[in-house]
Amino acid sequence: MKEYFPTVKKVAYEGKNSKNPFAFKYYDPDRVIDGKPMKDHLKFAMSWWHTLCAGGADPFGTNTMDRSYGLSDPMDIARAKADAGFELMTKLGIEYFCFHDADIAPEGESFAETKKNFWEMVGYIKQKMNETGIKLLWGTANCFNAPRYMHGAGTSCNAHSFAYAAAQIKNALEATVELGGKGYVFWGGREGYETLLNTNMSLELDNMARLMHMAVDYGKKIGFDGDFYIEPKPKEPTKHQYDYDSATVLGFLRKYGLDKYFKLNIEANHATLAGHTFEHELTVARINNAFGSIDANSGDPNLGWDTDKFPTDVYSATLCMLEVIRAGGFTNGGLNFDAKVRRGSFTFEDIVYAYISGMDTFALGLIKAYEIVCDGRLDEFVKNRYSSYESGVGKEITDGKATLESLESYILENDRPIMESGRQEYLETLINNILFD
Numbered sequence: 338m339k340e341y342f343p344t345v346k347k348v349a350y351e352g353k354n355s356k357n358p359f360a361f362k363y364y365d366p367d368r369v370i371d372g373k374p375m376k377d378h379l380k381f382a383m384s385w386w387h388t389l390c391a392g393g394a395d396p397f398g399t400n401t402m403d404r405s406y407g408l409s410d411p412m413d414i415a416r417a418k419a420d421a422g423f424e425l426m427t428k429l430g431i432e433y434f435c436f437h438d439a440d441i442a443p444e445g446e447s448f449a450e451t452k453k454n455f456w457e458m459v460g461y462i463k464q465k466m467n468e469t470g471i472k473l474l475w476g477t478a479n480c481f482n483a484p485r486y487m488h489g490a491g492t493s494c495n496a497h498s499f500a501y502a503a504a505q506i507k508n509a510l511e512a513t514v515e516l517g518g519k520g521y522v523f524w525g526g527r528e529g530y531e532t533l534l535n536t537n538m539s540l541e542l543d544n545m546a547r548l549m550h551m552a553v554d555y556g557k558k559i560g561f562d563g564d565f566y567i568e569p570k571p572k573e574p575t576k577h578q579y580d581y582d583s584a585t586v587l588g589f590l591r592k593y594g595l596d597k598y599f600k601l602n603i604e605a606n607h608a609t610l611a612g613h614t615f616e617h618e619l620t621v622a623r624i625n626n627a628f629g630s631i632d633a634n635s636g637d638p639n640l641g642w643d644t645d646k647f648p649t650d651v652y653s654a655t656l657c658m659l660e661v662i663r664a665g666g667f668t669n670g671g672l673n674f675d676a677k678v679r680r681g682s683f684t685f686e687d688i689v690y691a692y693i694s695g696m697d698t699f700a701l702g703l704i705k706a707y708e709i710v711c712d713g714r715l716d717e718f719v720k721n722r723y724s725s726y727e728s729g730v731g732k733e734i735t736d737g738k739a740t741l742e743s744l745e746s747y748i749l750e751n752d753r754p755i756m757e758s759g760r761q762e763y764l765e766t767l768i769n770n771i772l773f774d
């Protein structure tokens with residue numbers, strides 16, 4: 338079989354002093370941390386779309402990368418993508434992948450033909466999964482690219498577009514079950530509005546919830562036993578997206594009775610676009626029992642859009658992994674590199690370098706996050722900071738026994754509180770000491 342990454346052999350862990358660019362410096366898959374191998378803490382996944390389909394085009398320029406794999410027939414290209422993807426995952430030791438329906442098979446002249454192409458490729462991929470042991474993390478339907486979704490999919494003003502999205506989701510969900518996936522993602526890139534002047538927000542949100550309920554019902558019917566996820570993002574491509582951030586999504590899920598079926602898929606770059614840190618979005622998900630999965634990538638402080646760059650910021654990865662540890666680790670979720678090489682990094686080797694850098698960044702993040710947990714000073718500080726709630730008036734407040742009257746009596750007796758420092762600078766130094774020792 339043709340090799341797509343001929344210059345790359347199986348990428349191995351060689352340690353931080355290695356100068357081999359095709360080796361891991363920190364990611365040692367079987368190293369046990371906190372009773373679990375690194376690979377099970379991290380559950381890395383390859384994104385089909387960025388890795389095998391995206392050719393480097395941007396609004397001002399065409400593709401810089403060959404993603405036709407030297408072929409012309411669309412189904413041959415689809416099979417070549419699968420071959421290249423499984424070769425890459427095998428060489429990197431990546432055990433999971435994620436896909437949209439449109440990533441794996443070409444659209445046909447009719448929906449029936451699209452469906453035929455899709456299921457042929459599902460069969461092809463299933464065979465490759467059986468050969469390699471590689472698993473599906475989550476599936477999804479691309480309900481944002483085609484012109485039929487110009488006004489949205491689940492939130493479209495056009496019921497025919499809504500129905501088309503439903504038909505796509507039905508098949509994508511069936512394929513997720515067929516391939517043993519434990520996650521199904523809704524990312525609503527076109528679910529929002531450009532102007533309120535032409536928008537019935539109330540109907541659009543009710544309809545989005547209707548579509549999600551249909552997916553939940555159908556998932557039950559066909560034996561989907563994983564988690565549904567919403568992936569929050571505030572904007573891009575639509576000016577205002579309904580799934581703005583974790584908190585907004587949680588409000589939506591609760592309003593429509595979907596919170597027991599859905600968790601969140603948190604993407605770093607989407608957090609940045611919402612004006613939050615990655616760890617903020619993860620914390621909001623965790624404290625609401627909605628932590629599900631992660632799309633790892635990074636934005637750029639100088640750019641206001643979704644750059645989907647491979648993550649290299651160890652500080653951010655550490656704070657992310659600290660949240661993952663606090664959440665008790667991944668169950669059905671994992672860490673999907675929703676990231677692409679830069680337009681100028683057009684060779685196949687660049688894809689390998691990109692994944693190695695992302696995997697090493699999160700491996701180091703995991704190592705350092707666990708050191709922070711073992712060091713204990715951070716958690717101890719936070720615990721002490723709130724110790725006034727463990728007894729006396731604080732305990733009455735948290736036990737729900739205090740009233741405005743009882744607290745007024747307390748203040749009349751005790752008057753002003755004695756304040757203590759938040760010690761932010763001390764804590765920031767503590768983190769740096771652990772990160773850079």
Ligand code: XUL
Binds near residue numbers: 570675
């Ligand atoms: C777009 C994005 C998507 C979702 C899946 O910003 O993140 O790739 O992850 O549709």
Ligand code: CO
Binds near residue numbers: 524
């Ligand atoms: Co994403």
